[in-house]
Amino acid sequence: MQPIISVSGLNKAYGDFQALKNIDLEINRGEIFGLLGPNGAGKTTLINIICGIVKKSSGTITVDGFDNAENFRATRSRIGLVPQELPTETFETPYDVCRFSRGLFGKRDNPAHIEKVLRSLSLWDKKDNKIRTLSGGMKRRVLICKALAHEPEVLFLDEPTAGMDVELRQDMWNVVQSLRESGVTVILTTHYIEEAEQLADRVGVINHGEVILVQEKTRLMKEMGKKQLVLHLSDSIAALPSSLDDYHLDLSDDGLELTYHYDTKRDRTGITALLSDLQAVDIRFNDLHTSQSSLEEIFVGLVSKNT
Amino acid sequence: MNFHAIRAIYRTEMARMMRTVVQSIVAPVLSTSLYFVVFGSAIGSRITEIDGVGYGAFIVPGLIMLAIMTESISNSSFAIYFPKFTGTIFELLSAPVSFVEVVIGYVGAAASKSVVIGLIILATAGLFVDLQIAHPFVMLLFLVLISVSFSLFGFILGVWADGWEKLTIVPVLVIMPLTFLGGTFYSISMLPPAWQTISLLNPVVYLVSGFRWAFFENSDVAVAVSFAMVMAFLLVCLFAVYWIFKTGYKIRS
16 A cells, blocks of 8 residues: 655754654554654654745655645645644634635635534534633643644644643544544644653654654564563572573562563563473562553663763 | 735734734824924914925825834834844745745835825825825825835845844835935025035935925926836835845744
């Protein structure tokens, strides 16, 4: 299937500073793509270039097969953008700004669609309020409504839940899921890795202007995530016997907890052997559990390796 | 051409005018009426006629010109500067619009407001003095062209400005003095010869003169020259706006 967005050899320089370095990236139609990276990595620059707000230095970008420089009307009309900041009109109402956005992106007035969008983000009862009277979370939702007003095929959400409380964040996740179900491709940047873990089908990690990884989320977590087995010992031990050195176990300070890190991709995890070796040296345990490293831990590991 | 975008921008800008009707319409009409009353009464009692026209009527075209030039600049510069200031310009930059739609929307709305204000001032002046318009279509043509030209100029100013001070500095320090020295309240033929020559370097002289000709058929410079000056200014501004959008000057990094 043809990707809905294709970025090839993209570079952006501000004077001597190279903000983006030879970016190649494809976004599949209908997916939720999580774009992760530390502050200043180039996420927003990349989004702004795709949307036409910032000029590229070199490279090509196509949206639904159209070049975004040569056929900017076709590409931009397919894209909706919710920026990171909260740039909202002050004296207008949510309804009016949505109607404005729809017209600006070349769509005829459609009150029913505006109502649907405002209702879906719980803003219908605020439709005639001045935007300056709304809370930060509501203003962000107004921005999302504006971005959806022209029925885009691709939606960029740059830090969509920043400043939202837990309940609103959950609502927003539901909105993003329902957008995907309606066929909209969503590109999401977020500092909340939990958000990407929850929502994204694929994730891309960008650091120092370079894409260092693009991978399906579940595969990434399986391939790069490490699992650990924690054993709660019946009796405290002062040190581990040398016969267990090969397992590289971590012993807690109180001597009551042993942690074993293992790789699920290997043919043998070593768990069975460890348990029998523990029995051989008479170390007993009364409980055990396993856990897997989160996307956040994988992300931090990737970025620190790339720094 | 994205006609829906033009309509959206125009409608939003006109709605802003209606939201701020006191500031947008009542204030300029009131201040111009005060000019009219004060200058007309104070000077009109000493100068009864200029070039065969009663002084009260003589200053009407200049006062309309003063109002539409300042209002055009103010409206269009604010219209584009405010989104820059608040950050909402991202939407305009990411929308499927070219400079043509943006200019027609923003400049069209600013010029429309100016034309409305000009006509209201004209109607108000009609209450104070007996006013004849010799060439109403030429008067309207000048009114529209000058409103559009100065709205374009204001648009450029709004893009250039990176602070509120810069936004007001040109209207206050450049346009206002040029207008007052451009024959708004007098005919430059009343000046000493050296000052007459110097006045011809002031572009506003040509605008006021041409506009006044449409009313009274007399002018400081030939009406064709005035028309050519207006068109030249319009084309320069249009080219500047085209260049701004082509290069992204101060709007697209």
